[in-house]
Amino acid sequence: MYSDLLHALPDVFAWTNFAAVVIGVIAGIVVGAMPGLSATMAISVLVPFTFGLEPLVALGLMAGIYNGAMYGGAIPAVLLRIPGTPAAVATTFDGYPMAQKGEGGFALQVAVVSSSIGGIASAFALMLLAPPLSKVTLLFGPSEVFWVAVFGLASIIFLLGGNPIKGLISACFGVFVSVIGSDPIYGNDRFTFGQLEMLDGINIVILLVGLYALPPVIDLLETPLKTDGVNSSKLGTEPIWKALPRMNYWKTWLRGSFLGIWIGILPGAGGSMAAFMSYNEARRTSKHPETWGEGEPEGVAAAEVANNADTASALIPALTLGIPGTAVAAVMLGGLLVHGLQPGPMLFRDNPDIVFGFMWQFLFGAILLVLLGGSLATNSFARLLNLPRPLLGSVIIVLMLIGVYSIHGRMFDVYLMLGFGAIGWVMDRLKFPLPPVVLGLILGGFAEENLRLALRIGRGDPMVLFQNTTSLILVALTAAVVVGPTLKKRFIDSRKKA
Amino acid sequence: MKTPLTALALALTATAAFAEYPDKPVEVVVGYSAGGGTDVMARTVAQFLEQELGDGASVVVKNIPGAGGQIGFTEVSEAAPDGYTLGTFNLPAALALTKDRAADYDVDSFTYLANFVEDPNTITVAATSPFQTLDELIDAAEADPGAITLGLSSLGGNDHFAANMMQDASGAEFTLVPFKGASNARTAIMGGHVAAGTMTLGQTSNFPDDLRVLAVLADERSPFRPDVPTAKELGYDVQMSSLRGIVAPAGLDEATTDRLRAALSAVNENPDFQAMMAEQGNPIAFMVGDDFAETASKQDGIAARIWAETPWK
Numbered sequence: 001m002y003s004d005l006l007h008a009l010p011d012v013f014a015w016t017n018f019a020a021v022v023i024g025v026i027a028g029i030v031v032g033a034m035p036g037l038s039a040t041m042a043i044s045v046l047v048p049f050t051f052g053l054e055p056l057v058a059l060g061l062m063a064g065i066y067n068g069a070m071y072g073g074a075i076p077a078v079l080l081r082i083p084g085t086p087a088a089v090a091t092t093f094d095g096y097p098m099a100q101k102g103e104g105g106f107a108l109q110v111a112v113v114s115s116s117i118g119g120i121a122s123a124f125a126l127m128l129l130a131p132p133l134s135k136v137t138l139l140f141g142p143s144e145v146f147w148v149a150v151f152g153l154a155s156i157i158f159l160l161g162g163n164p165i166k167g168l169i170s171a172c173f174g175v176f177v178s179v180i181g182s183d184p185i186y187g188n189d190r191f192t193f194g195q196l197e198m199l200d201g202i203n204i205v206i207l208l209v210g211l212y213a214l215p216p217v218i219d220l221l222e223t224p225l226k227t228d229g230v231n232s233s234k235l236g237t238e239p240i241w242k243a244l245p246r247m248n249y250w251k252t253w254l255r256g257s258f259l260g261i262w263i264g265i266l267p268g269a270g271g272s273m274a275a276f277m278s279y280n281e282a283r284r285t286s287k288h289p290e291t292w293g294e295g296e297p298e299g300v301a302a303a304e305v306a307n308n309a310d311t312a313s314a315l316i317p318a319l320t321l322g323i324p325g326t327a328v329a330a331v332m333l334g335g336l337l338v339h340g341l342q343p344g345p346m347l348f349r350d351n352p353d354i355v356f357g358f359m360w361q362f363l364f365g366a367i368l369l370v371l372l373g374g375s376l377a378t379n380s381f382a383r384l385l386n387l388p389r390p391l392l393g394s395v396i397i398v399l400m401l402i403g404v405y406s407i408h409g410r411m412f413d414v415y416l417m418l419g420f421g422a423i424g425w426v427m428d429r430l431k432f433p434l435p436p437v438v439l440g441l442i443l444g445g446f447a448e449e450n451l452r453l454a455l456r457i458g459r460g461d462p463m464v465l466f467q468n469t470t471s472l473i474l475v476a477l478t479a480a481v482v483v484g485p486t487l488k489k490r491f492i493d494s495r496k497k498a
Numbered sequence: 499m500k501t502p503l504t505a506l507a508l509a510l511t512a513t514a515a516f517a518e519y520p521d522k523p524v525e526v527v528v529g530y531s532a533g534g535g536t537d538v539m540a541r542t543v544a545q546f547l548e549q550e551l552g553d554g555a556s557v558v559v560k561n562i563p564g565a566g567g568q569i570g571f572t573e574v575s576e577a578a579p580d581g582y583t584l585g586t587f588n589l590p591a592a593l594a595l596t597k598d599r600a601a602d603y604d605v606d607s608f609t610y611l612a613n614f615v616e617d618p619n620t621i622t623v624a625a626t627s628p629f630q631t632l633d634e635l636i637d638a639a640e641a642d643p644g645a646i647t648l649g650l651s652s653l654g655g656n657d658h659f660a661a662n663m664m665q666d667a668s669g670a671e672f673t674l675v676p677f678k679g680a681s682n683a684r685t686a687i688m689g690g691h692v693a694a695g696t697m698t699l700g701q702t703s704n705f706p707d708d709l710r711v712l713a714v715l716a717d718e719r720s721p722f723r724p725d726v727p728t729a730k731e732l733g734y735d736v737q738m739s740s741l742r743g744i745v746a747p748a749g750l751d752e753a754t755t756d757r758l759r760a761a762l763s764a765v766n767e768n769p770d771f772q773a774m775m776a777e778q779g780n781p782i783a784f785m786v787g788d789d790f791a792e793t794a795s796k797q798d799g800i801a802a803r804i805w806a807e808t809p810w811k
Contacts, residue, residue: 051532138685138688138689140689141686141689141690141691142686142691184678185653185676186653186810186811187598187652187653187654187810188811196564196568196569196572197564197565199564199565199566199568200564200565200566340531340532340534342679344681344685346681346684346685350704408562408564409561409562453675456647456673456674456675457647457673457675457691457692459644459673
């Protein structure tokens with residue numbers, strides 16, 4: 001089962017494939033460091049451009065960007081108390097106080113080492129768990145896949161945090177978009193308005209680019225950022241090999257890695273939740289919790305290890321079942337599909353070199369993070385914050401337009417993307433979460449198609465949905481996700497009263 | 499509006515015939531994304547067609563995916579018939595979709611140049627299935643009509659027609675389960691989620707240990723799997739397959755048509771081409787000119803009949 005893994009290794013070291021990871025990590029750190037620009041955005045803008053590239057070059061770029069961005073978000077979080085990505089919010093708690101005390105350099109070094117450790121752990125989890133899981137996915141027929149999709153939709157709505165009603169509305173919008181196009185069984189047109197371009201439904205990459213790239217670019221152009229506060233010469237940096245012995249957070253790293261990996265596998269939640277949980281747990285078990293929030297390096301370690309530990313593990317359900325757990329995993333699936341790589345059990349069998357090579361790239365991306373982000377360039381990356389934002393914004397818009405046009409070579413898609421961008425911007429302003437839209441589109445489509453297939457197999461009898469153990473387990477998990485938070489709240493309330 | 503344009507196009511074609519054809523790149527429109535079976539065939543043919551047309555000719559593949567190939571087929575049918583726009587043509591899919599939805603072309607919208615690939619449909623079960631022969635499967639379907647589920651890739655294609663014709667020939671009733679694409683159907687068969695399925699022989703070829711091919715729906719046994727009987731041998735006269743060829747818009751002048759048909763025939767005779775197609779697992783069934791046109795109109799008739807008898811939407 002794992003021999004394919006070793007077999008895929010030589011290809012990863014082909015210089016183009018390796019260079020792709022290096023460039024990806026650097027680009028990821030840059031993107032992550034720009035407040036508002038996320039890994040999801042960077043990868044969705046990139047996907048259409050990877051069409052002409054070799055699969056491992058394209059996937060290497062994506063793996064690198066994902067790892068890089070998760071650390072990059074820590075740079076403005078530490079220096080400006082502005083999280084570069086949503087996953088870096090917990091990093092601000094102790095990172096910024098450290099910077100104020102003149103330990104910003106050390107904070108960033110802790111962040112980069114922790115990020116790297118989280119990423120390495122996650123890559124190992126992907127390597128070890130995905131191959132055996134891909135063997136059992138043959139057990140997943142239409143009724144099981146239907147329940148996985150329902151479970152995913154339930155988790156994204158209830159576990160994302162924030163307002164479940166808004167999450168539900170976002171998810172419903174995504175599910176509605178999934179209905180556009182010809183229906184999965186009979187091929188009847190739905191909401192296509194007679195447009196042939198709409199018959200195949202809404203391409204996920206077009207939706208992602210519009211939804212994830214346009215709103216932050218508008219923000220970028222709207223709000224000039226004051227960066228006078230960054231004085232990189234005062235970071236207090238010492239070489240990373242001297243800083244390393246001061247980092248002794250093995251327990252926190254271990255705990256954060258496990259949390260991040262687990263949360264990555266679960267559909268719905270993502271890096272930000274992993275970072276919060278890891279931070280809280282580390283503080284709860286700390287011997288001196290009073291120093292937390294005042295510039296405790298271990299707090300930075302806890303947050304950063306966890307938000308990188310969900311990167312590769314989020315791909316476990318995506319690669320094996322074709323069901324992405326997070327928005328970033330959804331974009332990566334889009335990237336795989338662009339290269340004709342259909343996720344699922346056959347992926348591991350038909351393209352072992354690519355899928356296992358991709359896993360290695362995740363591992364090397366995480367290792368490179370320390371070298372590229374840590375020792376070489378922390379100072380230069382901090383200067384990135386002074387880049388002129390209008391320039392950056394316009395470059396991204398141009399890339400978006402060209403990229404989306406190149407998917408099918410038609411302007412229709414560009415207008416569609418801009419339309420979704422406008423919707424995304426309004427939703428963003430009204431604080432509707434965006435990930436449920438993306439997952440609603442993917443999981444809604446899965447749920448409908450598989451429900452109808454299952455019912456057809458059962459000749460119309462809905463009991464076909466409850467006929468085996470796998471289905472029943474998934475039903476129970478879904479119920480737990482829906483009822484769990486309410487019960488927990490009641491429990492806490494009743495204890496408060498008592 | 500269209501007539502003067504056509505007249506202009508014809509006039510241009512007439513002059514073009516005097517000039518040396520081709521004096522600019524020839525485009526082959528593929529109605530599917532790059533990397534799929536049809537695209538690979540188009541690129542292989544294009545590479546050898548360049549040699550045959552000679553004199554530095556250039557043949558470019560252009561992917562216009564969407565709407566199950568319809569956008570690409572429409573593009574070809576509406577292009578100027580000057581020999582500079584060709585297209586791949588998939589039977590029965592390209593014509594079947596003119597039955598179940600509004601399409602801007604029909605069987606007469608094309609000049610049929612040459613068909614290259616014919617991949618016959620099969621009746622297939624999982625290797626772990628209790629059904630060892632086609633008869634056992636059909637007996638089970640007759641014993642409890644509808645109890646046997648048959649996985650296939652989408653309605654209105656060769657899989658669907660194969661299943662339909664199999665039901666007609668045997669009198670058995672299957673429950674058809676149309677998955678999104680052949681690979682999903684194949685996974686469901688392998689996982690035992692449907693009792694059996696139909697897909698082309700080529701789509702079974704990578705899975706000899708997981709799938710048992712009960713019959714191939716062709717006149718003769720396939721050289722790729724001589725051990726598999728034809729349905730005809732077993733007493734069910736059913737032929738269905740997926741064909742891929744090259745067409746041009748209708749109204750292509752005779753000189754260019756002949757030139758292209760001759761060039762494509764030469765491509766087919768090239769042993770390097772044959773070797774490359776075999777390597778890709780593409781069973782060649784070369785038909786040129788009228789034979790191809792005849793097959794197209796026969797397929798059109800089958801689609802029309804099935805649509806009239808059991809409309810699928």
